[in-house]
């Protein structure tokens with residue numbers, strides 16, 4: 001596989017950086033699913049673990065969502081605190097700016113974070129709170145960055161929120177710091193949120209190839225490292241269409257080349273590592289990467305053998321939405337699992353093209369329609385397993401369909417070579433569990449046969 | 454006694470969830486229902502995810518999916534669209550429209566819109582109501598009882614028989630508060646019916662969120678109290694409300710239909726269980742079934758066994774108001790020190806408690822409960838409990854760090870016994886852990 005520069009992105013896609021020539025599809029009242037832009041912004045920024053994240057609005061936006069994500073930290077845990085201005089009736093009438101200012105002061109004074117991210121929500125946006133001004137004033141006064149994130153829920157989808165968070169990083173964080181003089185410069189990982197610790201597996205791999213991570217944007221990140229992200233030599237956008245704009249902007253501002261890749265599946269992992277070395281323009285590193293990937297791939301092939309035997313020809317329906325679809329398909333294919341149905345609900349045309357490249361002709365595309373629509377495909381295609389987000393987990397359980405959670409709340413890391421092995425194991429355990437037979441059986445007294453005396 | 458608040462501008466690690474989540478929960482206890490949140494899509498996605506995580510069941514909820522411009526110009530157009538889709542696609546028996554802070558601040562009048570919608574579409578046979586539940590007021594508890602109140606209002610309207618009804622004195626309407634688990638509701642229903650009453654719980658999460666495989670997946674609620682039973686409940690001779698927050702809906706029934714009601718602030722612990730059973734005994738004239746006499750003995754015996762464990766122990770409790778009141782009553786009987794009681798927001802019941810109550814968040818629990826041995830709260834308290842070194846006992850909503858929490862009962866003698874044992878076991882494990890680490894450090 002030769003490393004090539006991919007440049008033909010669909011820049012009209014919702015969530016991309018360039019001006020929208022095609023508006024984001026409007027969520028349909030009565031059958032919308034999925035989170036708001038505020039949710040998206042938090043998904044992108046909460047993995048900056050040592051920062052404080054303050055939600056400006058009535059309680060529900062923070063109260064219903066804090067501690068709900070699978071992003072892990074290896075050290076500081078301040079980002080796991082739920083901070084909210086918790087506006088009440090009179091705050092709404094008289095304005096919440098004073099409370100916001102006091103809250104920022106309070107957090108800075110008590111927790112001394114390196115930075116505070118402040119999120120607007122629908123109500124504070126609607127009543128016209130001037131968050132930018134409050135943040136600026138507080139930041140100047142306190143001497144720490146106080147960063148407004150203007151991504152209230154009602155502006156759009158989660159994807160848009162990811163992008164708006166990226167914009168906030170570009171505008172307020174990236175380029176404001178410098179690394180220690182001796183720091184080896186390497187790659188920024190963009191859009192990898194360390195769900196279930198995936199970032200750690202990836203970093204370990206990169207380190208064994210001698211590639212260092214400059215900034216993690218943002219899995220298990222520290223605020224400071226993002227301030228010097230502009231010094232990296234390569235940007236990798238990990239399965240995230242919404243943050244492509246960030247990479248593109250960094251290319252034009254700082255001349256950092258970027259590529260889009262994934263760590264799901266051995267092939268994609270190898271490709272990503274090679275691409276890094278290639279873009280770093282380092283022959284020696286490329287050779288190291290080749291040696292490493294060859295060794296890892298052959299070891300993985302060994303380890304996978306027993307599982308491949310079991311998984312070969314098994315049929316899966318995959319519903320993850322967006323970018324992850326195509327990358328997970330690659331991983332499943334390597335395990336011999338056939339993807340008979342795939343969700344394209346949040347995918348762009350480009351995603352769909354890539355999905356088409358990877359699946360067979362008879363794979364069904366599931367555009368939208370929620371759980372009922374997915375179940376229909378599972379039944380019609382006689383799928384053995386459903387692979388989707390936590391939202392659909394209990395839908396599958398009610399229908400007694402084996403299930404693997406692939407989204408941000410999950411507890412298993414599937415990235416890299418180790419991750420693929422883990423995925424193979426999880427699939428096998430799930431399919432082999434005795435519960436499927438037991439749940440399908442009826443109580444003995446419900447059986448027709450009369451008691452034989 | 455007194456209600457206090459620590460002075461701090463921001464909420465740090467909130468206990469509170471939004472009111473609208475409480476309303477969504479209430480509707481899960483009605484068969485073939487669909488809560489429709491009139492707000493932006495996040496306002497339904499978050500509650501759905503959180504309820505799913507707690508109950509480990511699919512949760513029925515939809516949204517009018519407002520976007521910025523809709524809020525400013527015509528939010529009700531979205532609502533109408535949502536209603537059209539939900540009605541034509543799923544044909545629910547019950548629709549509850551839940552107004553949010555967004556529609557409240559924007560001043561959207563959806564009650565009138567719903568009225569004319571019902572008139573135009575000739576919506577007979579089903580139940581459709583709306584309720585205003587902005588999240589800058591109250592919490593899960595008030596959202597839950599507010600939704601039940603609105604639902605009951607609509608039932609009374611629809612049945613249209615003010616005063617003139619045939620009262621069934623053997624039938625009791627149970628209004629279970631938001632803090633009761635499906636297993637609690639089941640237990641309460643059993644207790645009441647053990648005295649020969651028919652009981653209709655409104656809402657009834659014991660048959661919907663308890664985990665059953667009867668109907669497979671449906672976008673509507675599966676299980677819960679069916680609409681005809683709900684309407685039939687209007688004939689009940691008595692209402693029993695569990696949780697002070699359920700008094701308002703009970704009063705609605707009383708004011709409109711003359712149904713007498715009795716409010717139990719909780720049913721956890723010896724005294725609370727005694728009160729409930731004694732009341733049932735008196736109104737029915739039936740003897741207290743033997744099994745409850747046994748369970749009472751069992752509880753007392755387990756409390757005797759456990760009291761060594763609780764000696765000198767202190768507890769910090771952070772819950773929704775009614776739940777806090779109920780749990781605190783049980784803790785009283787264990788003889789532990791109640792270091793701090795923290796409620797998510799202020800209600801008359803917490804203001805009237807003999808102990809000092811704080812209105813606050815998990816951070817307050819951490820500060821005020823410093824050095825406590827046991828910490829009782831929803832799963833958001835886990836990190837704080839670990840920081841102060843307290844044993845953590847999950848209770849309330851949401852709980853995600855324990856399997857089957859939604860099926861654990863705390864009401865009745867058996868519930869109190871289970872909880873007493875559970876708390877005692879946690880303290881024992883903690884002690885063993887301490888011993889272990891002191892050995893290792895030597």
Ligand code: SF4
Nearest residue numbers: 061122153493495496
């Ligand atoms: S849609 Fe708006 S109000 Fe609702 S959770 Fe998202 S930010 Fe908060």
